[in-house]
Amino acid sequence: MDKTREFLKKYESFLITSHKNPDGDAIGSQIGLALALEKMGKDVIVVDTDPVPKRFRYFERIDLVQNAIVDFDYQAVIVLDSSSPERLGSISEKIDFTKPVANIDHHISNKYFGTVNLVQPERSSTCEIVYLLLKNFVELDKEIAMYLYLGLLTDTGSFRYANTRAESLRHASELLSYGVDASSVAERIWFRDTPGRLKLLGSVLETIEIFDGFSMMYVTREMMERYNTTEEDTEEFASYGLTIDGVRATAFVKERDGEIKVSLRSKKGTDVDRIAAIYGGGGHKSAAGFTVKGKNFFSFIEELKRVMEENV
Ligand SMILES: [Mn+2]
Known part of the structure; x- marks a missing residue:
């Protein structure tokens, strides 16, 4: 945790990425962390192989997620929710992995491919890990909390799967305390179907x-x-x-x-x-x-x- 915080402090510009076919945890952790880094005065680009799935189209900041690296000079790379660089898909060929890499993930199969590795398989989601990383480190706000809650909610199947623990609900509750409207998050994902x-x-x-x-x-x-x-x-x-x-x-x-x-x-x-x-x-x-x-x-x-x- 401390090593990863040092990593975030040390560099001024970051490329954030996550796995192909991004899910709620990939989307939420990338946007949540990007917004927090911007708050710290850092330059950030978020790049994935695939576009954001349609069911997340009602979240305002999904425009942060791009599918090409256009003219951006970054000092370090952050890989989220991905057990290995292969999971990233074709975008991985365009990323400079000779630069320092932070690997933040909750998959038990993680290959520890980073310069720093924050891997916690006991956590429900990467969003939950990112929350603990940022808590007492950056001043969180409602918007950041909302994106982190999004990943925690979707990766636990709305708190139904085996990865739902007392701790995950405690952290979800802490995220909601920033003023996040839980029913509005659920409504935007599941109640605006065609x-x-x-x-x-x-x-x-x-x-x-x-x-x-x-x-x-x-x-x-x-x-x-x-x-x-x-x-x-x-x-x-x-x-x-x-x-x-x-x-x-x-x-x-x-x-x-x-x-x-x-x-x-x-x-x-x-x-x-x-x-x-x-x-x-x-x-x-x-x-x-x-x-x-x-x-x-x-x-x-x-x-x-x-x-x-x-x-x-
Ligand atoms: Mn996940």
Whole structure:
């Protein structure tokens, strides 16, 4: 913690980045930390491989997150919520990793690739670590607290997942005490959907099949086109397959142009990372994924059904 604070004090300009397909924790920790560094009088750029997902479009400062490094001279790099530089995606090739790097993360698989490493797998989220880093170090305000709360909220699945601890709720409470409106944060993420996305969800739920201990759902390109939606709109659909009693694992199969993408989710400690690994993918025990190329969509669903039968 102290070494990372020294790091933030020492340099005058920072490039902040996080993993590809950024989630609420990546977005919240990058913006929260960027705003805090700006408050300290530092120059900051935030650069990711992928654009901010649509569901975060109602947060004002997402314009801080760019997808190219335009004319910015930085003294140091800060990598957030990423177990290794490979997780960053293609932007990592444009970042100068010969410069000092601070690695701030909560993934147990972290590779300690930084000059300084603030890695705390016991924390719910990178946002929670960034909060503890900044607390009693920078004068926090409502806006910074809001972005850090955003990551804490989304990474714990709204305080439902196993990483929700007494400490995480205490820190969430401390963040709210800066005047953050918890219901407004939730409303902006989950209650401003498009009708098309909800109708797509309806047709995806229609495809569900329930087996012994697992379930499967799918979405075809035709279904997405029907409601004028894209694969991005299907984010978070996978976990609906887990809501059924007795189902320990679920697979959500998505048809893409020339390939098939599968998202796996589990509960009660069932390991789906192992299933993803069969197809060269990976992730965590409770959330993993993989992509296959050149297979027929519906025959692959049958194949995956047999693999799930053997492994769940
Ligand atoms: Mn995270």
